[in-house]
Amino acid sequence: MKKSENRILTTHVGSLPRNPVLSEMLIRQEQGEAINLAELERASADAVQHVVQKQLDAGVDIGNDGEQPRIGFQTYVPQRMRGFGGESKRPIPQDMREFPDFMAIMQKRQMARAKVFNAPEAVSEVRYEDLSGVQQECTLFRYCLDQASQPFVEPFMTAASPGIICTTMLNAYYDSHERYVFAVAEQMRKEYEYIHAQGFVLQLDAPDLAMERTFLYQDNSTQEFQKIVEMHIAAMNQAIRNLPRDRVRLHVCWGNYDGPHNHDVPLADILPILYQAKVGALSLEMSNPRHQHEYKVFKQYKLPTSMILIPGVIDSTTNYIEPAEVVADRICQVVDVVGDRTRVIAGSDCGFGTFAGWEMVAEGVVWAKLKACSDGARLATQRLWGKGGLKATSAATKSKKAVAKQQSGKTAKAGRKVATKKTAAKAIRQPAKKVPVKKVAARKMAAKKTAAKTIRQPVKKVPVKKVAAKKVTAKKAARRGRSGQKKVKSQKAKVKGQK
Numbered sequence: 480m481k482k483s484e485n486r487i488l489t490t491h492v493g494s495l496p497r498n499p500v501l502s503e504m505l506i507r508q509e510q511g512e513a514i515n516l517a518e519l520e521r522a523s524a525d526a527v528q529h530v531v532q533k534q535l536d537a538g539v540d541i542g543n544d545g546e547q548p549r550i551g552f553q554t555y556v557p558q559r560m561r562g563f564g565g566e567s568k569r570p571i572p573q574d575m576r577e578f579p580d581f582m583a584i585m586q587k588r589q590m591a592r593a594k595v596f597n598a599p600e601a602v603s604e605v606r607y608e609d610l611s612g613v614q615q616e617c618t619l620f621r622y623c624l625d626q627a628s629q630p631f632v633e634p635f636m637t638a639a640s641p642g643i644i645c646t647t648m649l650n651a652y653y654d655s656h657e658r659y660v661f662a663v664a665e666q667m668r669k670e671y672e673y674i675h676a677q678g679f680v681l682q683l684d685a686p687d688l689a690m691e692r693t694f695l696y697q698d699n700s701t702q703e704f705q706k707i708v709e710m711h712i713a714a715m716n717q718a719i720r721n722l723p724r725d726r727v728r729l730h731v732c733w734g735n736y737d738g739p740h741n742h743d744v745p746l747a748d749i750l751p752i753l754y755q756a757k758v759g760a761l762s763l764e765m766s767n768p769r770h771q772h773e774y775k776v777f778k779q780y781k782l783p784t785s786m787i788l789i790p791g792v793i794d795s796t797t798n799y800i801e802p803a804e805v806v807a808d809r810i811c812q813v814v815d816v817v818g819d820r821t822r823v824i825a826g827s828d829c830g831f832g833t834f835a836g837w838e839m840v841a842e843g844v845v846w847a848k849l850k851a852c853s854d855g856a857r858l859a860t861q862r863l864w865g866k867g868g869l870k871a872t873s874a875a876t877k878s879k880k881a882v883a884k885q886q887s888g889k890t891a892k893a894g895r896k897v898a899t900k901k902t903a904a905k906a907i908r909q910p911a912k913k914v915p916v917k918k919v920a921a922r923k924m925a926a927k928k929t930a931a932k933t934i935r936q937p938v939k940k941v942p943v944k945k946v947a948a949k950k951v952t953a954k955k956a957a958r959r960g961r962s963g964q965k966k967v968k969s970q971k972a973k974v975k976g977q978k
Contacts, residue, residue, distance in 0.1 A: 480680055480725045480759045481541065481633045482787060482821045487810055487856040487863070488540040490789060491849060492730055492762060493637040493682060494552050494830030495530045495545030496842040498522075502835040505550045506592050509558075509835075520615075523548040528623045537846050538853025540632040541680070541824065544620040551834040552684050553639035553647050554598045559612040560666060562605035567649040569596045573693040574739040581738060593834040600651045601659060607666035610673055613638075617677045635728070636674045640685035641667055641718055642711030646695045657710055664718040671719055671727075681727045682762070683719075687711055688753065690734040692744040701748055708752050716757045724785065728760035729753070733770065735829035737796040737839065746773040750780045760787035764828040766801070766809060767794045774809075777816040788817055791828030792855060793848045796839050800847050806855020811862055820863045825856045 481488060497505070501522045508514050530545035549555040557563035575582045617636065624634060641664035645656065653659035674681045688708050696704050719727055731753060733743045746763070753761060761782075764770045774790065782788055792809040793801050806825065814820045831845045832838050840848070 480728065480787065483824055484821055485864075486860040487820070487823065487825055488632060489538060489825045489849075489853050489856045490541035490635070491534075491539065491827040491852075492732075492791075492795070492830045493543055493546055493635075493684065494832040495534075495547070496832045496838045496840070496845055497545075497547055497835055498526060498529075498842075501526050501547065505835040509550045509554070509594060524619055524623070527619055528626060531620075531623045531627050533846050534849065535627060535629055535631070537849035538856075539849055540853075541635055542631045543635050543637060543679075543682075544616065544623070546637060546830070546832065548616050548619065549835075551593055551595070551837075552637065552830060553643045554594055554834070555612075556639055556644050556667075557599045557648060559609065559670070560605055560607045562601055562603045562652070563599040563648055564602040565600050565651065566597050567600040567647065569598075569647070569649070570694060570697065572734070572738070573697040573742045577741075578739055585736070585738075592836045595834055595837065598648050600649045601645075601653065602651050604652070605663055605666050607669050610669060613670045613673050617674065617679070620679075621677065633680060634678075635680035635682050636677075637682045637684055637730075638667070638670055638674060640683040640687065640711070640729075641714045642687035642691075643685055646687045646691050660711060660714045661717065664714040668718040668721075672721060675722050675726055681719075681722065682730055683715060683727065683758070684730050685711070685715065686730075686732045686734065688731045689744055689746075689749060690732060693734070693740075693742045697742070701744065704744065705748065705752060708749055709755065712752065712755050716755075719757065723759075724757045725759035727758045728762060728787070728789065729756050729758040730762040730789075730829075732764050732829045735795055735833050740767075740769040743769055746770065746776045747779065750776055754780070754783055754786070759785065760789055760824070762789035762826055763791065765790040765813065766792050766828050767796065770828075771809070774813050774816055777813075782817050782822065787822045787824060788813060789824045789826040792825045793827050793852050795827050795829040795831050798840055798844045800844060801851050801855070803851055803854035803858050806852055807858035807862065810855060810859040814859075814863060825852055825859070827852070 501519075504514055504519050504522060508519065526547040527544045530547060531542065534542040534545075546552060550558070571582070575585070620634070620636065624630065641660050644663050644667070645660045650656055650659040653662065671681055671683075688711060691707075692699075692701075692704050696707060699707070715729075731749075733740060763773075765774050777788070790809065790813045792806045810823065810825050814823050817823055827848075831840050
């Protein structure tokens, strides 16, 4: 998995807006209608080629196929695995129950034509026997990458985690939720390993590790929910046991909708458990109003050295386009708490097209937001790598100090020259210690040489009052001497007269 070795890299969570024609075909297919599969394949190919080029145009470094051929980020699974049927009855999220007027607004949007809350359930043993779905998607993505104007720094492919599959497609067959989760994990292992074999970084989408606190487990205590999170991560680790951890990244979020979110589980309650995941990167929401402050949690629970952090620096639920300055601030805040600029990659809070027909952000705005992410990453790079910006990490500071030490006082920049001149001027103004001038004429020359030699050394000044006092004393002595001479002459003249 690539790191931000020379600059801050950019990515996103995975899903991107689908065009209306493709969305309509995918929804009809999910509802059981007969559609022209060849036409669906052509529409999917055109859509993938379109989003790949749009990502590159926006400056995305680590991109994917936008999940264009899928009906939803996790509800595609029943189309690839056997054992599902009927309809799940998912509970209404806690914040939507508390604010029914908000729920009414969501219903008026008429976005939920795909099966978001009523996906199929597990009615028999789950089995992943036909890998043609993931094979076709990977082949199409690779083809579109080859046709693109330039390559990504690194491509990735998403897949649903065992936990989110089991909390979306509910259990109506297994004798326990745990058995169901581990059964799904063992079957999904085949898809995960296939994606890895195609040379793509695998991203596991696991909103269940946070979002389900207010969905399926809203009546459980925090401690009970934490145990569920641990179990889901254990199942996920079992599914990726054959993959290198540095080729897997994990996305966790609280639900991709612009709702109240006032019952979201705090990051501090789950972050230490998330560290149990055997992955190389962690993607989290950090730009929306409910979670943008939680980067501070990484001061308390330090990111493991084996992990990269992908903070969301652009919101995926609003049409506001973040200024590059705001994006850069968010990146630098995260770098500061992580302590290593190379282990931070700028991303989005969540996907922009998690389900067909479920788009809250206009497509044109999505590309503008991704470009804002790239622009902000460039600005953050200038700050973090010292190219005309502020030193924002201890690593950058240490590096600059090391360079300054090697230069041994030589200044390579104008700013350092000015500082050196100021230091020299300050030293000149410091009081110097005077060397007493010898009275003996034979030693005057030596005294001058000594004085010249010690001009550069700080010497102690003789107080002005003492010098003045000495001068006065010398003058009085001279007057007394002259007075004495006159007195002697007068006495001699008087003696001579008497003779």
